[in-house]
Amino acid sequence: MLSKKTRYALKALVVLGKNFGQAPLQISRIASEENIPKKFLEQILLDLRNAGLLFSKKGAGGGYGLVKDPSEIYLVQVLRLTGGPVALLPCVSLNFYQKCDECINEGTCGVRDVFLDVRNATLKVLSETSIADIISRESKLVINIGL
Amino acid sequence: MLSKKTRYALKALVVLGKNFGQAPLQISRIASEENIPKKFLEQILLDLRNAGLLFSKKGAGGGYGLVKDPSEIYLVQVLRLTGGPVALLPCVSLNFYQKCDECINEGTCGVRDVFLDVRNATLKVLSETSIADIISRESKLVINIGL
DNA sequence: ACAATAGACTACTATTTCTATATACTTTGT
DNA sequence: ACAAAGTATATAGAAATAGTAGTCTATTGT
Numbered sequence: 631m632l633s634k635k636t637r638y639a640l641k642a643l644v645v646l647g648k649n650f651g652q653a654p655l656q657i658s659r660i661a662s663e664e665n666i667p668k669k670f671l672e673q674i675l676l677d678l679r680n681a682g683l684l685f686s687k688k689g690a691g692g693g694y695g696l697v698k699d700p701s702e703i704y705l706v707q708v709l710r711l712t713g714g715p716v717a718l719l720p721c722v723s724l725n726f727y728q729k730c731d732e733c734i735n736e737g738t739c740g741v742r743d744v745f746l747d748v749r750n751a752t753l754k755v756l757s758e759t760s761i762a763d764i765i766s767r768e769s770k771l772v773i774n775i776g777l
Numbered sequence: 778m779l780s781k782k783t784r785y786a787l788k789a790l791v792v793l794g795k796n797f798g799q800a801p802l803q804i805s806r807i808a809s810e811e812n813i814p815k816k817f818l819e820q821i822l823l824d825l826r827n828a829g830l831l832f833s834k835k836g837a838g839g840g841y842g843l844v845k846d847p848s849e850i851y852l853v854q855v856l857r858l859t860g861g862p863v864a865l866l867p868c869v870s871l872n873f874y875q876k877c878d879e880c881i882n883e884g885t886c887g888v889r890d891v892f893l894d895v896r897n898a899t900l901k902v903l904s905e906t907s908i909a910d911i912i913s914r915e916s917k918l919v920i921n922i923g924l
Numbered sequence: 925a926c927a928a929t930a931g932a933c934t935a936c937t938a939t940t941t942c943t944a945t946a947t948a949c950t951t952t953g954t
Numbered sequence: 955a956c957a958a959a960g961t962a963t964a965t966a967g968a969a970a971t972a973g974t975a976g977t978c979t980a981t982t983g984t
Binding site: 666734741743754768 | 779812852866
């Protein structure tokens, strides 16, 4: 399961993506629009900024904005920045690798072997999908519901 | 990430799978073989038994065994029994569905739409792979390492 | 210059989930 | 009878998650 942190980050990035190119958006705007606790969102956006995904501007008329085009921000990156390993086992994680302490021989572990496949399948989707894709999916969903 | 409970369950099922058709195996045997805390494993195997996956026999010479052939036990089932939802978001989970409380309109949520794809990709692997498959993968890994 | 706005940073607290252990009980085989 | 082995429930401890509070710093408009 994704943490709330990751979910909130994704939601916020979608909002910021829709706003790309315009004046920065305030935390409080995003928070109220997406039902996210403001102070919590503050921390999350800071992380994303420190990772170089967002820029920020202090003071009156300040706020947050995307540094890159939403089509260049992939979901894997967001998951990793917000602490969520993609893999279901620590021993198959590329970025958060850890030996399973109960495991005797990693090289011949069949469970691990299967979850390597799972990780690859997940990674494929997450590394091919960008914030812009999410936005365009939303438009399509709205249209379909309208019918 | 899978919980230890799920991991231990998988490991134990693999051991029991290799033993299928023979006399039941004792919890303590499995626990020491796989480095699993015995008391914890006890609870896990009980759950699997109550779910109909294992049979048990009390008293001297007792222990646990698989009810079905290892080729008929799929990983999805084990994950679900041990509490691990397959989906990364509660709102796309088939068996542990829950509304995301911050979400305004589930039907038009782009994030949800992507994670539906992720879930389907994961589910495909997990519902096609059985305990028997894990065992045969292990054999192959052992052979490859032997080369 | 000054007040208002808005993010930055640090610390702390609450809650939940996970992992593990403890204890007492029941059944079975010799 | 007695030891082996599972059954059942309760609870403790640890770690991760989620959220809050307060103070500091930068920017803008008047």
